[in-house]
Amino acid sequence: MPDTPAILNAAARVPPFALSAEAVARAYGRPPSRGARRFAAYDEDALTLATDAAALCLRATAPSHVRALYVASTTWPRAAAAQAERLAAALDLPPSVEIATFGGSWRGGATALHIALTRPTWPALVVAADRLTAPPGSERETELGDGAAAVLVGPGTGLARIASWTSTSEPIEWETPDARLIATHASRLASAAPRDGCARAAVSAPGPRAARAAAGALNLPSSLGAMEQIGFCGTAHPLLALVELLETARPGERALWLTCAEGSESATLEITATPTRTFGPALERARPMNEYGRWLASRSFFENGATANAFSSPALEQRDADFLMRLRGTRCASCGATHTLPAPACPRCGASEGFTRVPLSRAGTIFTFTHEHYVPSPTPPVTMAVVDLDGGGRLLVQVADAAPDDVRIGARVRLTLRRLHMGGGIPNYYWKAVLE
Amino acid sequence: MTGRVAIAGAGCTPFGEHFDRSYTDLAAEACHEALAEAGLSPKHVEAAWLGTAFPDVGVYRGRSGMDLAESLGHAGIPITRVSNYCATGGDALRNAANALLAGEVNVALAVGVEKQRDRAPQESIVKLMVETGHPFYQKGFTAAGTFAVFAARRMKEHGLTREDLAAVSVKNHAHAARNAKAHHRKPVTAEQVLASPMVAWPLTLLDCCPTTDGAAAVVLVRQEDARRFPTPVLVAGIGFSVSSGWDQPFHDERFDFIGFPAVRQAAQKAYAQAGMDDPMKDVQLVEVHDCFSINELIAYEDLGLCKAGECARLVRDGVTRLGGRLPVNAGGGLLSCGHPVGATGLRMVYEVARQLQGAAGDRQIAGARQGITQNIGGPGAVGFVSVLRAPL
Incomplete structure (x- = not known):
């Protein structure tokens, strides 16, 4: 099947600034807890994160060759303001590039990848980015993260071949303090995923607790897109987990890639090559920023209007x-x-x-x-x-x-x-x- | 145009924070001092050029020549507002001189006024740079930063040090202690300069001129008419050059961030007109545009006071202090006098004129026969140089 698309390249953008759950606990006088999140600087949003990830992914591809751009986010800075078109311009993609956007659910990044694989406007670039903020002081504060990932899809041998794909849909409410309910949802979705002889898995779910439960139900060696270090990065997380898988798996391995969200997207992959690593180095480049006030100030800069009088034309x-x-x-x-x-x-x-x-x-x-x-x-x-x-x-x-x-x-x-x-x-x- | 003009009278307000005085008050005071020296009154002025660089930083005065008519109570003559960044005062003088030499008028007034302290310093020129420049190309850049990048480059290329920069500030503050019209008259030590708050690395607060109100004015006549006035000073040369647009130095990789082509071009013209080539031989004092300490050092080289890369030696060796071989900024410079932008160029002309008249009091330079003033405007793209000569 010469027209079967493969994953040609994949790259991650994980910002360097790290906030530990321990620092947050200290700020609120709570007992220490585990985990950390990454956050982007005050001047970043989903669009800037997406642009960086996409640029990394296109390092060996002329922008003029890209024929389709699929973009997912739940946190665009504005609802309808040519976000994907700005992304295309910043990447210097041709004006003829076909653009579609995916939002409204955590599975947007995974769904976008599925569409890119099935719709033969190749090469197609899939980009997902989110910049997630939970209420200050909430348990969720360091469970969410900022990040972006991009995947280039088209005919060729590339990094991995998709052997099978399965999708299910159901309206699940993940924003609940009920940890046992979350674990039950994640386990159920994971148990239903086809294994097809996979030796390992890459799992994404809307938070570390859900992801751990899904991995437990799979009973396979699983990576979670470093969710416990960087936080759950929304629509980007399934793609981040994919990038991590591609960077760590050996060519010839068969792996399960699972997204638990409003239903599930799962695929079995045959790994054929290893990409230039972007995820691993970004994980290593952590810059702890554990003064809680500084994190809050950085986060709220644009929202609270503390900027100097803005001017623009x-x-x-x-x-x-x-x-x-x-x-x-x-x-x-x-x-x-x-x-x-x-x-x-x-x-x-x-x-x-x-x-x-x-x-x-x-x-x-x-x-x-x-x-x-x-x-x-x-x-x-x-x-x-x-x-x-x-x-x-x-x-x-x-x-x-x-x-x-x-x-x-x-x-x-x-x-x-x-x-x-x-x-x-x-x-x-x-x-x-x-x-x- | 041929011929020369002379200064029949010069005036300058004290520079400082004039919370109790308006733009028009300051303009009037400077003009009246200049006219009184010449033995004239406002009604003798046939045309005027009013230099104000930033009328929209809170005071909304100086947008046109109208504000000078109001200051002098003298209307019915052409008054042109001049704006050319920090070379505004010099450009006003150049335009007035040209009108005299063209025969349009017989008595012309060049005035520079800037009222900056109706607003807090961080709301005046800093705000202007931060918020109302090009919305993209310059965001985050202040006036201090504009020249700090030269200091950084010279630290790398020539081994310039923060101590060299501080030495300029120490020297000029020491000079200002003898100038009753300076904004800051208290001497500072190198340690104080280095320990003052960082503004734009490597420039600290005391490497930067303060935000200041002030006005200066000169009455100009043709050289042949000058002997009718009691204390004339000859304008032997005027050089003026615009070397690029605002954004170009920061976006054109030929620009070396070592010196200012506009000043070199202006100096060449002014020196040629004055018939001189070596300022170290031909002049006894220089007023340079030390809006930031680094700018004084760069001016040494652009004006030909030393070879490329040797500027720091001049201040280190005391060549340019009062009592040295060629005093620079005997009045305290912008660092101590302050920098009411439109007024600065004419304040320097006033300072040199008083030295050449032997009327500079405590800071008089013995035997001063010829002096230079220099201004740099915008990102270093506007250069003004004048050569002034002692009473005829």
Whole structure:
């Protein structure tokens, strides 16, 4: 069956900041408990996480080849505001790419993968991202996490072949304090999954307790997408569990992949190759941020309006979208120079016509920088860097997520989409640099 | 255009936090001092250029020449508002000079006014940079950061140190102790500079000029008319250059973050007009645009006071302090006088004029015959240099 699609690549984005359940317990004077979650910085949301995961997944694929984009999230910053289309633009996918979005249930990421495998608009990119927040002080606070994963599907040998797929549906309420009810749901869904001679399993369920119960019912060596370290990442978690499986399984192994949610999605996979690891390294790069107040401040920055007076111009964003979102620069036909900013004249030779748009590299080197201590930010100082992009072009951007002492002239960075500010309640996105 | 102009009178308000005085009060005071020196009154002014860089930082004054008409009680003449970032005052002077040399008028007034402290410092120019620049390209960048990136680059390239930066602040604060019109007149130590709060690494609070109110003015006439006035000072050269747009230095990899092409270009023009080539030989004092300590050091090189990479040595060796071989910022500079943006360029002209007249009191530089003023505007893209010469 030459037209049978395979998983061609898969990548995870797990943010570095870690909050332990123990730190939360300390803040509330409760007895210590186990577990931790990861969280993204104040300037991230589902869209920025999705963009990063997708960019990692497309490292060896030209964006112009992608024919379909399936996107899942339950936490888009706004309900209907071209989120998937912004993602496509940030990835510089062609305008002809087919887009479908999946939300409204935890199984969205798994369902999107199923659709990508069955609908032959290949190569198809599946991206799922969630940024989940439970009420402060609740038990659920460190059970939920922030993360994204992307899977590229199409004909070829790739990383894994899908031997079978099974779906069931039922309206299950997972947000209940009744731990025994949750365990019962998870065990029941897991017990019904076909094994087909699998030696191991990758399991996702809406929380660590549910996932452990499902794994117990399977009675197979199971990995949980590191849920006890990073928290349950919503629609992204089934794909994160898949990435973890692909990174740790041996070629030739047969594995069960199970999603327990509003019903179940399960597949048996024949592993054929190992991807470039993105999940494992992200797990190792934990940066404990266990001052509870700092986590709260970081989390609520955009929600509580603590940002400086926002300013934005939807007209400008639209006009310069090729640069601002697609990160395309201008090449001057007269002198050959590549410029980052859109301008009516070449700053180098003065030509006023003969410009073409060219993709700018998303990797570069810090030429100079400063740490701004008086710029309003939930995590001061704001580091600003002049970054020379590989292959031409320079940008002035904020450096995200970095400890100031790690920033150096000559440091290698890559660009990542972040929320720059809010304008009238609307997030405005632009690129920031993160240290490689 | 040929010929030269002369300063018939110069005026400057005390620089500081004038909570009890308005934009128009300050403008009037500076103009009246300048006119009084020239023996003129407002009605003699035939045209004026009013420099205010940021009228929209809370005061809404200085958006047009109208505010000078109100300050002087003198209407019915052309008054043009000039805005060119921190080179605003210099550009006002340049435009006034050109109108004289074109024969449009016989007595012209160049005025710079900035009323910044009707708002808290963090709500004035900092807010302007943080919130109302380009919504994407500059977000997170302040004026201090704009030049801190030069300091970072020079630390890497030339071994510049935070102590070198602090030495500039120490020197200029020591000078300001002798200037009754300076905003901050208390000397500081290097330890205090280094220990003051970090603003934009590696620049601390005392590496930065304060947020200040003030105004300065000069009455200009053609050189041939100058001898009719009691204390004229010749404007021997004016250089002005815009080297790029605002965003370009940060987005064009040719820019080296070492110096400012606009200042080098302006210096070249001004020196040529003045018939000089080596400022270390030809002038006895220099006023440079030390909005941040790093800017003074860069100015040494852009003005040709030393070779590339040697600027820190000049301040370390005491060459540029009062009593040194070539005093720089004898009035205390922007670091101590403050930087009411539109007024600064003309405050420096006022300072050099008083030195050349032998009227600089405690900080008088013996034998001052010729001096330079220099401004840098925007992200370093606007450069102004003037050469002033002692009474004819």
